[in-house]
Amino acid sequence: MKLGNDKMKAKKEEINHEKRKHALLSASGSSRWINCPGSVEAEKNYPRTETEFSKEGTLAHELADNCFKKGKDADSFIGKRITGEIISKDMARYVQEYIDYVRSHETKDSIFFGEAEVDFSHVVPEGFGTLDNAVLIPSQRICHIFDLKYGAGVLVSAFENTQGQLYALGILNDLGWLGDIDKFRIHIFQPRKENISYWDITVEELNQFGKYVEERAALALSKNAPRIPGEKQCEWCMDKANCKALSKFTENIIMAAFDEVDEEQEEIFKPVEKISDKEKKLILDNKDLIISFFNSIEKDVYDRLITGGEFKGMKLVYGKSYRVFKPNAEAFLKKELGSEAYEKKLIGITEAEKRIGKKKMAKITNKPLGKLTMVKSTDPRKAVVVEDVADNFEDLDDEL
Numbered sequence: 001m002k003l004g005n006d007k008m009k010a011k012k013e014e015i016n017h018e019k020r021k022h023a024l025l026s027a028s029g030s031s032r033w034i035n036c037p038g039s040v041e042a043e044k045n046y047p048r049t050e051t052e053f054s055k056e057g058t059l060a061h062e063l064a065d066n067c068f069k070k071g072k073d074a075d076s077f078i079g080k081r082i083t084g085e086i087i088s089k090d091m092a093r094y095v096q097e098y099i100d101y102v103r104s105h106e107t108k109d110s111i112f113f114g115e116a117e118v119d120f121s122h123v124v125p126e127g128f129g130t131l132d133n134a135v136l137i138p139s140q141r142i143c144h145i146f147d148l149k150y151g152a153g154v155l156v157s158a159f160e161n162t163q164g165q166l167y168a169l170g171i172l173n174d175l176g177w178l179g180d181i182d183k184f185r186i187h188i189f190q191p192r193k194e195n196i197s198y199w200d201i202t203v204e205e206l207n208q209f210g211k212y213v214e215e216r217a218a219l220a221l222s223k224n225a226p227r228i229p230g231e232k233q234c235e236w237c238m239d240k241a242n243c244k245a246l247s248k249f250t251e252n253i254i255m256a257a258f259d260e261v262d263e264e265q266e267e268i269f270k271p272v273e274k275i276s277d278k279e280k281k282l283i284l285d286n287k288d289l290i291i292s293f294f295n296s297i298e299k300d301v302y303d304r305l306i307t308g309g310e311f312k313g314m315k316l317v318y319g320k321s322y323r324v325f326k327p328n329a330e331a332f333l334k335k336e337l338g339s340e341a342y343e344k345k346l347i348g349i350t351e352a353e354k355r356i357g358k359k360k361m362a363k364i365t366n367k368p369l370g371k372l373t374m375v376k377s378t379d380p381r382k383a384v385v386v387e388d389v390a391d392n393f394e395d396l397d398d399e400l
């Protein structure tokens with residue numbers, strides 16, 4: 001495995017690191033500021049805080065990086081501390097899936113990059129980012145860019161992924177010395193959502209994106225940049241609970257579901273059959289955004305209460321809780337019940353595969369069809385033909 005990071009670093013000595021730390025237009029936030037240029041100004045006064053989830057994500061990345069650097073597998077870190085945090089079995093398993101995926105793309109002549117800083121300041125002022133991994137294969141004129149998403153919440157797609165495209169622009173900028181690359185393949189690996197997606201972009205298309213992003217960056221840094229609400233951009237925007245543009249946008253959509261004002265001057269929801277297909281589409285297209293807007297309002301009020309403030313009409317209470325064993329419980333139960341204090345359980349699929357291997361596992365496992373779910377027509381998955389559903393389930397019953 002050839003390492004490319006050193007060559008990348010050499011070019012980067014020129015970049016001002018202090019500036020980078022405060023860069024407004026980051027790669028990770030690009031989906032937001034590209035789609036809503038006004039969000040840069042809107043987020044200006046919010047402090048950057050770490051959440052439990054972002055800390056967990058950082059730890060998973062640290063673990064992957066340690067594995068690549070030391071040529072080890074993730075399970076060799078179970079129970080050990082990385083940056084003060086203990087690596088759990090679950091995290092090691094998910095991260096190992098990512099490591100295997102990245103390693104499976106390496107070839108004899110590939111060049112590997114790990115946690116590499118890339119500079120795309122030629123299109124975005126002070127633009128930089130740290131990509132998780134990249135594997136460049138000169139003989140195939142392709143560069144794979146890998147992004148580990150450890151979150152289990154929102155599904156991330158590689159399709160037209162702006163973060164990946166900015167990394168690709170950075171690589172192209174940094175690695176001009178490597179000669180020709182025809183295309184980049186952007187991979188999103190989200191193990192806790194069982195989501196692996198990839199998307200190809202040619203160098204020509206990437207340069208077009210570079211021009212577009214240059215314009216959006218200039219707009220985002222200009223005075224009175226427009227606020228443009230939308231699912232992608234508002235999802236992680238820190239101003240969500242206070243943004244007038246989003247609140248107006250939400251109001252317009254919700255109004256589609258309201259009926260005429262009745263005699264008592266009370267607004268009521270229309271019966272569903274009275275909502276037109278056009279209105280239904282508008283509501284469904286923006287359902288997640290509306291819910292997320294309401295959630296951000298809820299969080300705003302919760303934050304006020306949890307920090308000792310007041311809010312008329314709302315209070316904090318203890319939620320439902322369950323009994324837990326005290327530390328002396330095991331010894332006590334052993335004394336009382338002997339071996340009956342324990343129950344035998346079948347080992348899990350991952351553990352079984354580790355012990356008996358994939359081949360034998362194929363004899364005893366099956367992957368049933370998932371529950372039918374309605375998604376937007378832009379979703380990359382193939383649409384299910386309803387007539388086929390019954391046949392598919394019959395086939396599966398036969399196999400079982």
Ligand code: SF4
Pocket residue numbers: 032036038039042227228229230233234237238239240243244245246
């Ligand atoms: S909440 Fe949405 S519309 Fe408002 S500034 Fe943020 S991204 Fe833009």
